[in-house]
Amino acid sequence: MRTIAIKLIxxxxxxxxxxxxYAPDAAAAAPAMKHPVEVEAPVICSQCHQxxxxxxxxxxxxxxxxxxxxxxxxxxACGVCHVESFCADCHTQxxxxxxxxxYKGSPERELPHRGDYLNQHKIDGKINPxxxxxxxxxxxxxxxxxxxx
Amino acid sequence: MKTTGKKTWEKVRGxxxxxxxxxxxxxxxxxxSAANAATLAGNSHTYLQSRxxxxxxxxxxxxxxxxxxxxxLGSESISLxxxxxxxxxxxxxxxxxxxxxxxxxxxxYVSYRAKEHNAVVNLGRVMVFxxxxxxxxxxxxxxxxxAGGFGISVFGGSSSILNDEPADNMTYGGRLSHQSAGxxxxxxxxxxxxxxxxAFREEGGIDxxxxxxxxxxxxxxxxxxxxxxxxxxxxxxxxxxxxDKLRFNTEVSxxxxxxxxxxxxxxxxxxxxxxxxxxxxxVDILGEEVFYxxxxxxxxxxxxxxxxxxxxxSASYYGAKATFTKPKAYSAGISIHKMDGENERLQYDxxxxxxxxxxxxxxxxxDLLDVKYKEAINxxxxxxxxxxAAGYALxxxxxxxxxxxxxxxxxxxxxxxxxxxxxxxxxxGSGAGKPKEGx
Numbered sequence: 255m256r257t258i259a260i261k262l263i264x265x266x267x268x269x270x271x272x273x274x275x276y277a278p279d280a281a282a283a284a285p286a287m288k289h290p291v292e293v294e295a296p297v298i299c300s301q302c303h304q305x306x307x308x309x310x311x312x313x314x315x316x317x318x319x320x321x322x323x324x325x326x327x328x329x330x331a332c333g334v335c336h337v338e339s340f341c342a343d344c345h346t347q348x349x350x351x352x353x354x355x356x357y358k359g360s361p362e363r364e365l366p367h368r369g370d371y372l373n374q375h376k377i378d379g380k381i382n383p384x385x386x387x388x389x390x391x392x393x394x395x396x397x398x399x400x401x402x403x
Numbered sequence: 404m405k406t407t408g409k410k411t412w413e414k415v416r417g418x419x420x421x422x423x424x425x426x427x428x429x430x431x432x433x434x435x436s437a438a439n440a441a442t443l444a445g446n447s448h449t450y451l452q453s454r455x456x457x458x459x460x461x462x463x464x465x466x467x468x469x470x471x472x473x474x475x476l477g478s479e480s481i482s483l484x485x486x487x488x489x490x491x492x493x494x495x496x497x498x499x500x501x502x503x504x505x506x507x508x509x510x511x512y513v514s515y516r517a518k519e520h521n522a523v524v525n526l527g528r529v530m531v532f533x534x535x536x537x538x539x540x541x542x543x544x545x546x547x548x549x550a551g552g553f554g555i556s557v558f559g560g561s562s563s564i565l566n567d568e569p570a571d572n573m574t575y576g577g578r579l580s581h582q583s584a585g586x587x588x589x590x591x592x593x594x595x596x597x598x599x600x601x602a603f604r605e606e607g608g609i610d611x612x613x614x615x616x617x618x619x620x621x622x623x624x625x626x627x628x629x630x631x632x633x634x635x636x637x638x639x640x641x642x643x644x645x646x647d648k649l650r651f652n653t654e655v656s657x658x659x660x661x662x663x664x665x666x667x668x669x670x671x672x673x674x675x676x677x678x679x680x681x682x683x684x685x686v687d688i689l690g691e692e693v694f695y696x697x698x699x700x701x702x703x704x705x706x707x708x709x710x711x712x713x714x715x716x717s718a719s720y721y722g723a724k725a726t727f728t729k730p731k732a733y734s735a736g737i738s739i740h741k742m743d744g745e746n747e748r749l750q751y752d753x754x755x756x757x758x759x760x761x762x763x764x765x766x767x768x769x770d771l772l773d774v775k776y777k778e779a780i781n782x783x784x785x786x787x788x789x790x791x792a793a794g795y796a797l798x799x800x801x802x803x804x805x806x807x808x809x810x811x812x813x814x815x816x817x818x819x820x821x822x823x824x825x826x827x828x829x830x831x832g833s834g835a836g837k838p839k840e841g842x
Contacts, residue, residue, distance in 0.1 A: 294730055300645075306585040309612075309620055309642075314704060314726065315652055315692060319640060323622040325532045326610055327580070327588050330521055330546075338510055338530060339446065339470035339486040345530070347539050347564055348507040350466055350490055350498065351450060355822060358792040358806040361757035361770045362726070362734045368755075369772035370786035370812035372457075377742060377749050377776075379671075381710055381718045382688070383680060384636070384658045387672055393539065393564045395669040396504060402671035 289334045297335075307331075317364040347393040440479075442832030445471030447825075451493070454820040464497035466490045474832075480518070484525075485511045508563075510539070521554070522547035531558045533578040534592020535608035535626050539563045540574055554580045562596065564668060573597045587613045596666065604666030605629035611639075618644055633662035648697070654690035654708070685713040702726050716745030722753070734759045750777035759792075768792040776813075786812035802826045 300308035310316075310324060310331065325332055325341070332341070344353045344365070354365040366389075367375075379386050390398055448468040456462050470486035490498050490505040498505040512527030524545040531538045533546075533556050542560015549555055559575035576594035589611050596604040610624040623639030637657045644650035661682050664672045674682035690708035697703065707721040722740030727733065735758040742751050752775045759768040773787040787810065794804035803825050810818040 296728060296730070304617075306614060308617075309614060313650065314694060314702065314724075319652060319654075319692075320622065320642065323610070323612060323624070323640070326534055326537075326624070327590060327612055329532050330523065337446075337470060337472060338484055339468075341530065341532075342470075342486050342509040345537070346507070346509055348504065350464060350488065350505075351452065355452070355806075355820075356448070356450070358770065358790055358808075358822070359759065359766060359768050359794050359804060361759055361768055362728070362736060368770075369788040370774060370810065370814075373776070373780050373786065373813050374751065374774055376780075377744065377751060380679060380749060381720070381742065381744055382686070383660075383672065384663055384686075387664060387667075388537075390669065391664070391667045391672050393668070395671065398669050398671045402669060 293335060314364075345389070348396060349394055440475045440832075441477075442474045442830070443471060444474075444830040444832075445469065445485075445828070447827045447829070449825040449827075451823045452497075452820065453822075455815070455818060457814055460496070461494055462497040463492070463494040464490050465493050471829075476513075480516050482514045482516070483512075484514060487511065512544075517547070520548040528563060529558070529560070533558065533576075534590050534594075534610050534624070535606045536576055536578075536592060536594045538574055538594070542574075552581050552583060554582070556580075571597070571599055572603070585614060587611070602630060606635070606666075618646065628662040628665055631662045631665055633659055635659060635663040635665075644694075645696070648695055650694040650696075652690075652692040652694075654688060656686075656688040658686050658688070660684040660686075681714045683713075684715065687711045700727055700729055702728075718742070718744045718749065732761055747778040751775060764796040766794045779813075781813035783811075783813040786810070788812075800828045800830075 295312070297310075297312040299310040299312075309320075321332075343356065352365075352367050354368045357363060357365060375386070446469075450466045450468070451463070452466070453461070453463050466488055467490075468486075468488045471484075473483040475481075476483055485508075487508040487510075488506065492498065492505070508528055510528050510530050512525045512529045514526075515524045516522070524543070526543050528539065528541050529544040531540060531544050536558065538558070539562070540558060540560035541563055542558065544556070544558040546554065546556035555577065557575075557577040559573070562572050562574045574594065574596040576592065578590050578592035580588060580590035582588040590609070592608045592610065594604065594606045595602065606626055606628055608624055608626040612620070612622045614620050620642040621639065622642070623637070625637045626635040627633070628635045635658070637655075639655050641653040642650070643653075660674055660680065664674055664682070667673065674680045674684075676682060688708060688710055690706070692704060692706040694702060694704045703723065703725045705721075705723045708719060710718040710720075712718075720740065720742050722738060724736060724738035726736040737756045738754070740753045742749070742753070744750050754773045755771065757768070757770040759766060768791070770790045770792075771787070773785065776784045776786070778784075788808055789810075790806060790808035792804065792806040794802055796802045804823070806820075806822040806824075808818075808820040810820070812818065
């Protein structure tokens with residue numbers, strides 16, 4: 255317990271030290287960063303941006319391929335348009351409804367586990383188990399445990 | 404002493420989130436001037452589902468998902484964020500026999516955000532996505548840009564996933580990054596997880612995003628397992644385009660099962676010699692996707708992915724898709740894919756067609772999915788589902804919907820699932836900083 259407490263204190267001190275050195279006057283804080291204009295789907299950032307923001311184009315493969323790299327490197331950019339529950343719809347620790355059940359009215363979204371995935375996962379899971387591991391290896395695996403005891 | 408400390412820690416861990424939230428709300432209430440400036444916005448999603456369990460039980464869970472954000476909490480730089488769900492069994496044990504499984508706090512934290520330098524400190528149940536870390540912690544997350552294009556983030560706390568474990572657990576780590584805006588971002592990250600004061604996971608990683616010239620992007624990461632002393636994964640993607648109407652995505656990945664499937668919390672990934680997946684297996688994945696936008700509405704794509712194993716035989720997955728999109732009016736798509744594993748048991752064909760149409764306040768969706776297994780499962784080779792979803796916006800903030808799905812598959816001769824839902828978004832205060840609906 256003591257070790258944990260020391261580590262937590264050190265972790266607290268690090269960002270506070272960084273903020274103390276580099277952050278501006280807190281009293282002059284600005285509103286949270288939000289996209290200045292309303293954006294409608296499909297979100298094609300390159301229609302307006304020609305810099306790195308163009309890489310955020312929400313094209314067909316963005317959901318299943320590119321968005322994870324953006325989030326791992328620059329999650330605050332996601333927060334310009336999305337609230338955190340948008341991530342938690344899929345990246346959850348305990349879930350009672352499949353994302354594809356919650357959003358049946360959005361069939362264009364690349365949501366996993368449509369249809370008979372109970373049987374299909376036995377094939378996909380053997381071909382590429384790492385794809386399952388990303389969401390179910392360490393969390394959100396209550397349903398896995400029903401059979402995989 | 405250690406046991407006492409452990410019990411104390413376990414007892415306070417859960418309530419700590421509530422206390423943090425309560426303190427924030429009390430602060431809001433205690434400061435009239437601040438309360439006047441504060442805004443509260445969020446979304447409520449209420450679902451009532453009816454479905455049959457594989458054991459014949461009739462399940463009818465009622466689930467309330469709630470997310471809310473309080474902005475300008477006393478100061479414009481402080482906000483409160485919460486997201487979670489609560490379930491109730493209308494019939495049978497929809498959430499299993501464990502009563503702790505009928506609710507979940509996905510996140511709940513107080514956030515301080517500085518005016519500049521992307522400086523953020525989050526305290527509570529936080530979601531951390533930083534390099535090798537994709538964690539949900541009861542603790543702290545902080546990041547800031549520092550001089551010379553460098554950025555630093557640190558996190559630490561108790562993994563909410565391991566809360567049920569009868570032991571202390573602690574996760575901590577961080578990421579140091581450097582970027583040249585628009586050209587590259589490179590990061591070095593580290594994560595260590597302890598369970599009962601013993602190392603459970605220790606990982607390091609390199610993440611990379613490079614855009615050397617316009618329309619050329621390379622992104623990916625490599626993860627190293629310090630416990631098994633081996634590289635878990637190298638996963639890199641090259642994105643080219645759009646060149647006129649063409650866009651190319653190339654994937655190159657390598658995964659070492661022994662190093663990758665470590666520090667797991669489910670037996671599903673406990674690989675054992677002689678089992679269906681050899682723990683010594685290594686796989687190289689090579690994939691290519693080509694997208695072609697015919698015009699503003701129509702697009703087609705083809706994709707191919709090759710799996711090359713050290714021990715098992717190879718496999719491939721390939722197919723094509725066509726989509727039609729007219730914002731706020733229509734969306735439709737048709738796709739066909741084939742999974743071609745080393746034997747008939749690992750092969751299937753997948754067909755899907757969907758369409759959704761929006762008419763003023765009403766939207767209707769039809770989705771058909773058919774999977775043909777090469778080798779029968781429970782004497783069934785053809786599994787299909789057909790779903791119809793309808794939604795109606797009563798007001799700008801209140802929408803109701805009903806989905807019905809009919810399916811036939813190896814587990815059910817006839818499966819009918821229904822889902823009724825009520826979506827409500829709320830916004831109290833000035834409206835500034837109103838979070839968008841989750842899409």
